[in-house]
Amino acid sequence: MFSLTGADMVGRILGCGDGPASFNAEATRRGNKVVSCDPIYTFSSSDIKARIAATYEQVIEQARQNQNEFVWEAITSVEELGQIRMAAMEAFLDDYPAGMIEGRYLNLQLPSLPFPDGDFDLALCSHLLFLYSRQLDEAFHHFSLLELCRVAKEVRVFPLFALGGAISPHLDGSVEMLRAAGHQVSIHRVNYEFQRGACEMLRIQRADG
Ligand SMILES: C[S@@+](CC[C@H](N)C(=O)[O-])C[C@H]1O[C@@H](n2cnc3c(N)ncnc32)[C@H](O)[C@@H]1O
Numbered sequence: 001m002f003s004l005t006g007a008d009m010v011g012r013i014l015g016c017g018d019g020p021a022s023f024n025a026e027a028t029r030r031g032n033k034v035v036s037c038d039p040i041y042t043f044s045s046s047d048i049k050a051r052i053a054a055t056y057e058q059v060i061e062q063a064r065q066n067q068n069e070f071v072w073e074a075i076t077s078v079e080e081l082g083q084i085r086m087a088a089m090e091a092f093l094d095d096y097p098a099g100m101i102e103g104r105y106l107n108l109q110l111p112s113l114p115f116p117d118g119d120f121d122l123a124l125c126s127h128l129l130f131l132y133s134r135q136l137d138e139a140f141h142h143f144s145l146l147e148l149c150r151v152a153k154e155v156r157v158f159p160l161f162a163l164g165g166a167i168s169p170h171l172d173g174s175v176e177m178l179r180a181a182g183h184q185v186s187i188h189r190v191n192y193e194f195q196r197g198a199c200e201m202l203r204i205q206r207a208d209g
Contacts, residue, residue: 001126001158001159001190001192001201002124002126002156002158002190002201003188003190003191003201008122009027009030009032010032010121011033011120011121011122012033012035012119012120012121012122013027013032013033013034013035013120013121013122013123013124014034014035014036014037014113014115014119014120014122014123014124014148014151014152015034015035015036015037015123015124015125016036016037016038016110016113016123016124016125016128016148017037017038017110017125017126017127017128017129018036018037018038018105019038019040020040020048020052020088020089020092020093021088021089021092021126022087022088022089022091022092022095023036023124024036024092024095024099024104024105025091025092025094025095025099026091028095028099028104034104035103035104035106035120036099036104036105036106037105037106037107037108037109037113038105038107038108038109039107039108039109040107041100041105041106041107041108042107045093045096045097048093048096049093052086052089056082056086059085060078060081060082063078063081063082064078068196069164069165069195069196070194070195070196071193071194071195071196074192074194075194110128110129110140110143110144110147110148111140111143111144111147112143112147113147113148113151115151116151117150117151118150118151118152118153118206119151119152120151120152120153121152121153121154122152122153122154122155122156123148123151123152123154123155123156124155124156124157125148125155125156125157125158126157126158126159127158127159129141129144129145129157130157130159130160130161130162130168130170130171130202131159131161131162131163131168132162132163133162133163133168133169133170134162134163137170138169138170138173138174141170141173141174142173142174142177145157145174145177145178145204146177146178146181148204149178149181149183149204149206152206153205153206154203154204154205154206155202155203155204155206156201156202156203156204157201157202157204158190158192158198158200158201158202159195159198159199159200159201160187160198160200160201160202161195161197161198165195165196165197165198171202174202175187175202178204181207182207183204183205183206183207184204184205184207185202185203185204185205186202186203187200187201187202187203188200188201188203
């Protein structure tokens, strides 16, 4: 999703809206330094596990009903998607208690993060900004992107599509706002496409980064 190289992973990384995904667990195992923030980290491991179990069938049924919105290549079926997602969530749940103690999972949410300026080398945000364009308005996107640029020297966001399969209506305004704030903004094609057509990420390099 983010075309990450070994060099990208060297510094301190913020995962914003990481949810019950395995990025932090896997990166930590490789010796990288990742902090994840998400409002779901207010809940205990058993609460999150119960919620995942309770919503699993519904999530899979939604994917089945909207099958033509996705590219079934790397992942070949709804069943395989379910298995991959569950494996990622299991890896997250295994790591969550230790990660909580180590301060790697923080109950924080955009648009305001309590980190000092430039605390992170890279901030990553997947499947939150732009994807939930109907639920999160353009002002929320602007505040959140500026906040991510404040706390990290570089920010990457994926995907640029909203739910439903079209480019987010907040993208152009956000790019214009970030450029007006002096940041360097570019859009890059990545080697990942699951939501059909959504194969680009936004890269923002801080004005003074
Ligand atoms: C669809 S999930 C994406 C999880 C993960 N990034 C991925 O790509 O698989 C969206 C996540 O954003 C989190 N979220 C919702 N509002 C947020 C906010 N204001 N700030 C940070 N995270 C938020 C949700 O709790 C959820 O875990």
